[in-house]
Amino acid sequence: MEAKRYAGEWSVRYIEPGMTIGLGTGSTVFFAIQKIGELAKQGLTVKAVASSDRSEKLARELNIPIVSFSSIDSIDVTIDGADEVDAQCNLIKGGGGAHTREKILAYNSKDFIVIADSSKLVEKLGKFPLPVEIVPFATSLTLQHLKATGCEPHIRQENGQDYITENGNLTVDCQFKEILHPILLDAELRKIPGVVATGLFSYSMVTKVIVGYSSGLVKEINPHEKT
Ligand SMILES: O=C[C@H](O)[C@H](O)[C@H](O)COP(=O)(O)O
Numbered sequence: 001m002e003a004k005r006y007a008g009e010w011s012v013r014y015i016e017p018g019m020t021i022g023l024g025t026g027s028t029v030f031f032a033i034q035k036i037g038e039l040a041k042q043g044l045t046v047k048a049v050a051s052s053d054r055s056e057k058l059a060r061e062l063n064i065p066i067v068s069f070s071s072i073d074s075i076d077v078t079i080d081g082a083d084e085v086d087a088q089c090n091l092i093k094g095g096g097g098a099h100t101r102e103k104i105l106a107y108n109s110k111d112f113i114v115i116a117d118s119s120k121l122v123e124k125l126g127k128f129p130l131p132v133e134i135v136p137f138a139t140s141l142t143l144q145h146l147k148a149t150g151c152e153p154h155i156r157q158e159n160g161q162d163y164i165t166e167n168g169n170l171t172v173d174c175q176f177k178e179i180l181h182p183i184l185l186d187a188e189l190r191k192i193p194g195v196v197a198t199g200l201f202s203y204s205m206v207t208k209v210i211v212g213y214s215s216g217l218v219k220e221i222n223p224h225e226k227t
Contacts, residue, residue: 001027003117004081007212008032011079011115017045020072022105023059024080025052025098028115032079037062049075051101053166069104078102078109082116082209083128083199089114089206089223090182094131094199097156097163097171103197111207118213125182129154129173131199132189136162136170142194143172149188151176169196 008031015021015036023033033055040046040063047067050056059066080102084092091114093099106112130151134142139155146153151174156163163171179185179200186200209221 002216003119003212003214004028004115005031005212006216006218007115007117007210008079009035010212010218011113011210012036012039014077014079014111014113015039015044015046016076019046019076020067020074021046021048022075022078022080022109023048023050023055024078024102024105025055026081026096028081028117029055029079030058032115033058033062033064036064040064047072049105051080051105052096052098075105075109077111077113077207078105079113079115080106082114082120082201084122084125085114085116085120085209085211086122086125086182089203089209089221090125091201091206092125092128092130092199093201094133094171095128097131097165099131099199100133100165100167100169100197103201106201106205112205114206114209116209116211118211121211124178124180125200126176126179129175130179131156132172132174133165133167133169133196133198134172134194135196136168138194139170142192145192146172146174146189146195149174149185167196
């Protein structure tokens with residue numbers, strides 16, 4: 001948990017007065033939102049759009065002004081967590097069921113900053129089951145098409161019932177052996193009618209990944225830096 005805190009708290013240095021910020025979802029972003037709340041209390045003026053009711057509620061409790069998506073043109077910076085980060089900084093997201101809205105925020109952000117503890121770093125994506133949001137219509141056919149891409153699809157359950165996203169859809173957790181070509185797989189999955197969004201985020205969307213370690217160390221990875 002401390003490693004998540006280090007990454008979350010570090011990330012707020014990229015927030016400047018007057019910015020419109022995107023708030024992701026999850027236990028790592030929780031620490032970033034808390035820190036933004038502290039800064040707001042000290043006079044930082046920002047407005048925020050949230051990717052989930054949970055993050056919106058937390059932000060409101062901390063007196064961070066929340067605005068609707070329809071009232072803004074773009075987001076300066078979005079801060080969000082990840083379930084897996086591969087060597088190129090491609091991501092799996094959606095463990096908390098919020099990846100569709102998170103992807104909309106990331107796509108509309110000038111900078112997309114990912115925060116993660118070091119356990120999220122992997123060589124290849126796919127150990128974490130890939131969340132895919134689908135519309136709850138012709139579900140069994142959609143599951144068959146998902147299976148044909150090489151995974152074991154499982155409809156996510158919560159308290160013994162289908163988990164329903166904030167968009168009113170289902171989440172299918174797709175267990176692949178490994179994901180060798182995330183960008184191609186994302187395109188393949190999105191061709192299936194009924195798929196709303198996958199939890200695969202291309203490195204091309206990512207400005208930087210901030211990794212927290214339990215020792216207190218924080219590392220930044222820039223996927224676009226030439227080595
Ligand atoms: O739907 C949830 C999000 O994609 C989260 O950002 C992701 O699951 C990571 O969550 P956490 O920071 O709790 O590990």
